[in-house]
Amino acid sequence: xxxxxxxxxxxxDEQVREAWLGxxxxxxxxxxxxxxxxxxxxxxxxxxxxxxxxDGVLVNACCLLAADxxxxxxxxxxxxxxxxxxxxxxxxxxxxxxxxxxxxxxVMAVTDLLQRTSDPSETELREAISGNLxxxxxxxxxxxxxxxxxxGDAQ
Amino acid sequence: MTDTSTRxxxxxxxxxxxxxxxxxxxxxxxxxxxxxxSSDLWADEMLWGRTVRSPHPSARIVRVDTTVAEAMAxxxxxxxxxxxxxxxxxxxxxxxxxxxxxxxxxxxxxxxxVVAADxxxxxxxxxxxxxxxxxxxxxxxxxxxxxxAIPIHPDGNVFRHVRIVHGDPDAAGDVxxxxxxxxxxxxxxxxxxxxxxxxxxxDGGVDLYISTQxxxxxxxxxxxxxxxxxxxxxxxxxxxxxxxxxxxxxxLQVHLCLLALATGRPVKMLYSREESFFGHVHRHPAxxxxxxxxxxxxxxxxVEARLVLDxxxxxxxxxxxxxxxxxxxxxxxxxxxxVIDGWAVRTNNPPCGAMRGxxxxxxxxxxxxxxxxxxxxxxxDPVDLRLRNALRTGDVLPTGQRITGVAPVRECIEAxxxxxxxxxxxxxxxxxxxxxxxxxxxxxVRRGVGFAVGFKNLLYSEGFDDYxxxxxxxxxxxxxxxxATVHCAAAEVGQGFVTLAQQVVRSELGVERVVLRTADxxxxxxxxxSASRQTWMSGGAVQAACEAVKIALAARxxxxxAGPIEELREHHHRPTSPLDERGQGDAHxxxxxxxxxxxxDVDPGLGLVRVVQIATGQDIGRALNPLAVIGQIxxxxxxxxxxxxxxxxxxxxGCIQNPSFTDYLIPTALDMxxxxxxxxxxxxxxxxxxxxxxxxxxxxxxxxxxxxxxxxATGVELARxxxxxxxxxxxxxxxxxxxxx
Ligand code: FES
Ligand code: FES
Numbered sequence: 001x002x003x004x005x006x007x008x009x010x011x012x013d014e015q016v017r018e019a020w021l022g023x024x025x026x027x028x029x030x031x032x033x034x035x036x037x038x039x040x041x042x043x044x045x046x047x048x049x050x051x052x053x054x055d056g057v058l059v060n061a062c063c064l065l066a067a068d069x070x071x072x073x074x075x076x077x078x079x080x081x082x083x084x085x086x087x088x089x090x091x092x093x094x095x096x097x098x099x100x101x102x103x104x105x106x107v108m109a110v111t112d113l114l115q116r117t118s119d120p121s122e123t124e125l126r127e128a129i130s131g132n133l134x135x136x137x138x139x140x141x142x143x144x145x146x147x148x149x150x151x152g153d154a155q
Numbered sequence: 156m157t158d159t160s161t162r163x164x165x166x167x168x169x170x171x172x173x174x175x176x177x178x179x180x181x182x183x184x185x186x187x188x189x190x191x192x193s194s195d196l197w198a199d200e201m202l203w204g205r206t207v208r209s210p211h212p213s214a215r216i217v218r219v220d221t222t223v224a225e226a227m228a229x230x231x232x233x234x235x236x237x238x239x240x241x242x243x244x245x246x247x248x249x250x251x252x253x254x255x256x257x258x259x260x261x262x263x264x265x266x267x268x269v270v271a272a273d274x275x276x277x278x279x280x281x282x283x284x285x286x287x288x289x290x291x292x293x294x295x296x297x298x299x300x301x302x303x304a305i306p307i308h309p310d311g312n313v314f315r316h317v318r319i320v321h322g323d324p325d326a327a328g329d330v331x332x333x334x335x336x337x338x339x340x341x342x343x344x345x346x347x348x349x350x351x352x353x354x355x356x357x358d359g360g361v362d363l364y365i366s367t368q369x370x371x372x373x374x375x376x377x378x379x380x381x382x383x384x385x386x387x388x389x390x391x392x393x394x395x396x397x398x399x400x401x402x403x404x405x406x407l408q409v410h411l412c413l414l415a416l417a418t419g420r421p422v423k424m425l426y427s428r429e430e431s432f433f434g435h436v437h438r439h440p441a442x443x444x445x446x447x448x449x450x451x452x453x454x455x456x457x458v459e460a461r462l463v464l465d466x467x468x469x470x471x472x473x474x475x476x477x478x479x480x481x482x483x484x485x486x487x488x489x490x491x492x493x494v495i496d497g498w499a500v501r502t503n504n505p506p507c508g509a510m511r512g513x514x515x516x517x518x519x520x521x522x523x524x525x526x527x528x529x530x531x532x533x534x535x536d537p538v539d540l541r542l543r544n545a546l547r548t549g550d551v552l553p554t555g556q557r558i559t560g561v562a563p564v565r566e567c568i569e570a571x572x573x574x575x576x577x578x579x580x581x582x583x584x585x586x587x588x589x590x591x592x593x594x595x596x597x598x599x600v601r602r603g604v605g606f607a608v609g610f611k612n613l614l615y616s617e618g619f620d621d622y623x624x625x626x627x628x629x630x631x632x633x634x635x636x637x638x639a640t641v642h643c644a645a646a647e648v649g650q651g652f653v654t655l656a657q658q659v660v661r662s663e664l665g666v667e668r669v670v671l672r673t674a675d676x677x678x679x680x681x682x683x684x685s686a687s688r689q690t691w692m693s694g695g696a697v698q699a700a701c702e703a704v705k706i707a708l709a710a711r712x713x714x715x716x717a718g719p720i721e722e723l724r725e726h727h728h729r730p731t732s733p734l735d736e737r738g739q740g741d742a743h744x745x746x747x748x749x750x751x752x753x754x755x756d757v758d759p760g761l762g763l764v765r766v767v768q769i770a771t772g773q774d775i776g777r778a779l780n781p782l783a784v785i786g787q788i789x790x791x792x793x794x795x796x797x798x799x800x801x802x803x804x805x806x807x808x809g810c811i812q813n814p815s816f817t818d819y820l821i822p823t824a825l826d827m828x829x830x831x832x833x834x835x836x837x838x839x840x841x842x843x844x845x846x847x848x849x850x851x852x853x854x855x856x857x858x859x860x861x862x863x864x865x866x867x868a869t870g871v872e873l874a875r876x877x878x879x880x881x882x883x884x885x886x887x888x889x890x891x892x893x894x895x896x
Pocket of ligand 1: 039040041042043044045046047048049050051060061062063
């Protein structure tokens with residue numbers, strides 16, 4: 001049942017060797033490819049902590065078999081840039097990070113939102129991150145971070 | 156006072172000492188996905204552990220057969236109670252919980268065995284292959300019945316009965332109101348599931364990398380169960396994905412270390428979300444009856460209360476939770492006479508223990524519901540009634556203890572009500588109750604406003620020797636600049652102690668560069684990250700160590716070139732005493748108060764609620780990091796709102812029905828109301844920097860405020876949280892039906 005296959009992650013070709021095909025993309029990223037930035041708060045598609053881009057589309061990596069991501073261009077939080085992006089800086093500056101377990105997933109979701117629309121309405125913003133659970137912040141500082149990132153982008 | 160609704164970015168002073176919104180030192184790795192949580196740990200040759208759990212809440216174990224599991228390819232160990240070399244039980248205050256059940260199981264999900272295998276999927280299959288034959292029994296699930304029932308544990312069914320009798324127990328008022336209230340079981344639902352990595356050491360001991368709230372109390376429990384000297388069990392804090400009380404108790408710590416020692420290999424365990432619901436304690440469900448007496452003019456005369464908390468199968472911190480619930484049962488008011496009975500009992504329900512607010516949350520729903528009922532009976536405004544009775548410095552609590560610190564209850568109330576009310580709902584259907592479900596017609600939506608006040612103790616109470624330890628080292632770095640290093644075992648769980656520790660050192664020593672060593676058991680205990688205590692206790696220890704460094708430096712004439720200076724200090728808070736047999740005593744050190752005003756929109760026919768805004772005034776002593784304080788307030792309110800309208804671990808015949816984020820709902824970005832907060836800054840005498848812990852107060856009265864607002868919008872008497880749609884809609888439907896006939 002074990003197979004070897006290739007994935008393209010953050011612009012690099014990676015080999016997954018002798019792996020059980022039942023493994024999720026999240027598991028393979030975290031446990032086989034040394035990319036634990038995507039988190040695993042539920043592994044059933046409810047929390048968004050595992051959010052990654054798959055061919056530019058925001059997906060929950062826990063709900064995708066890694067073997068199904070062969071041929072896709074996958075971007076994880078580790079692949080957003082060498083330094084911090086405006087979204088990541090805004091999370092820091094606005095106090096949007098407490099325990100930080102939700103943070104990589106939220107950074108991905110907010111990056112996705114601001115790529116799709118430069119000036120989301122309040123409701124669009126809430127909707128866009130409503131699939132990302134945060135238990136620490138009550139979201140207030142995360143909303144503030146999105147607004148700050150928007151302004152940073154505009155400048 | 157700080158009004159966050161109008162606060163501007165420019166207010167955030169840089170310089171990063173106390174009083175500034177200094178940035179988190181762990182912030183950059185966290186936003187980049189480079190911060191190592193306990194679930195991210197990895198070691199060469201690492202195995203995966205998995206727990207075998209009871210599917211029954213009450214049963215006798217007839218037989219455990221591990222042979223099939225042991226024979227599976229890739230399985231390295233299967234351990235049961237027979238493999239525990241030391242103490243067979245653990246527990247925070249009473250060691251009554253077996254490492255593995257051997258003769259009986261007492262709750263749904265109790266651990267019976269663990270396995271270690273080379274792949275998590277193999278471990279899962281091996282755990283499923285462990286055969287356990289059970290002789291199933293009827294579970295004891297009614298906490299009232301448990302008091303007199305045949306004990307389900309050798310230590311009995313009553314964890315603790317607290318009786319507080321204050322003033323004249325026969326006093327009576329002109330106006331009397333009674334009520335019965337219930338609080339459902341809430342889960343902490345931290346995002347980072349229980350996880351850790353145990354590595355066997357050459358000295359026969361073990362190194363455990365773990366997310367926890369208190370390294371040293373874990374260490375002592377693990378060492379006793381392993382039959383090792385504490386020095387050979389070394390714990391290091393790894394990244395903690397939230398805690399909220401759920402990491403106070405041991406979960407997988409002992410299991411992990413047993414597996415590592417048995418296999419001689421590093422072993423990692425990671426609970427799934429489902430297992431997490433079985434693997435940690437929850438907030439105690441409560442049943443409460445109250446009788447309030449008042450004069451015609453609205454002065455409280457007497458509060459009678461009976462509180463029964465269901466502690467589930469094992470003690471955890473139930474004895475302290477019921478003490479809190481009882482001590483604060485009457486609320487932050489002057490109550491000259493009181494009779495309060497608090498019971499914490501053992502049942503076959505899931506074990507309950509610490510969660511943010513720790514007993515005060517349950518009691519607050521009771522006393523605040525009563526205050527509204529009393530206001531209605533008196534024809535008084537609910538806010539005026541609270542102001543009239545609000546505690547002040549110098550007042551005496553039902554425990555006979557006089558409040559010597561600041562008690563700005565009036566200021567909290569006034570600040571909460573001073574915030575402007577939100578505008579009427581916009582026409583966006585997504586902003587109606589039910590949101591994207593689009594089920595609600597705007598003509599049916601009614602708005603309600605509710606109010607509540609709460610308080611609880613800070614730090615450990617009742618004579619506990621509560622302390623923290625910190626070492627601070629000051630030296631010249633290679634570039635000739637001074638650098639300070641802090642070593643403290645305080646668990647950073649997201650609250651921001653790491654930020655605060657740096658701020659303290661910068662302010663005390665005037666050194667910009669502050670390095671934090673990883674928290675571990677290589678330094679003395681810092682106590683628990685709970686009871687809103689680390690800012691005070693570990694902040695105090697860091698401050699004391701800095702003071703000592705300053706003195707040593709001065710003795711050297713301020714010359715650091717002769718080598719590093721390192722000082723280690725403990726901070727103890729002032730002693731407290733246990734409650735006596737009448738529940739009297741100076742049991743607490745200090746208190747934090749908060750008031751909340753909630754605005755809700757409700758569709759009464761459908762029972763759907765949208766919480767629109769929470770306005771709050773909170774007593775914080777002093778804002779050491781204003782941005783972090785706001786984060787705690789908003790996060791705490793989110794959990795209070797969750798308990799009010801959505802969060803409940805559903806338990807039927809002792810079995811958890813909804814152990815997933817699909818079925819246990821916590822507030823999302825769409826559920827979270829706007830928050831307007833005012834920080835009441837009155838420095839607390841005796842507290843380092845005058846600061847009070849801020850984490851718990853936001854969670855306490857936000858819940859009853861929301862429920863009061865729903866009552867105001869609907870006229871329905873709601874006596875239970877969380878409020879379910881049917882609780883609102885069914886009485887409406889019933890009264891409509893009655894009107895038609
Ligand atoms: S871990 Fe993938 S959605 Fe929760
Ligand atoms: S910061 Fe802890 S879950 Fe969001």
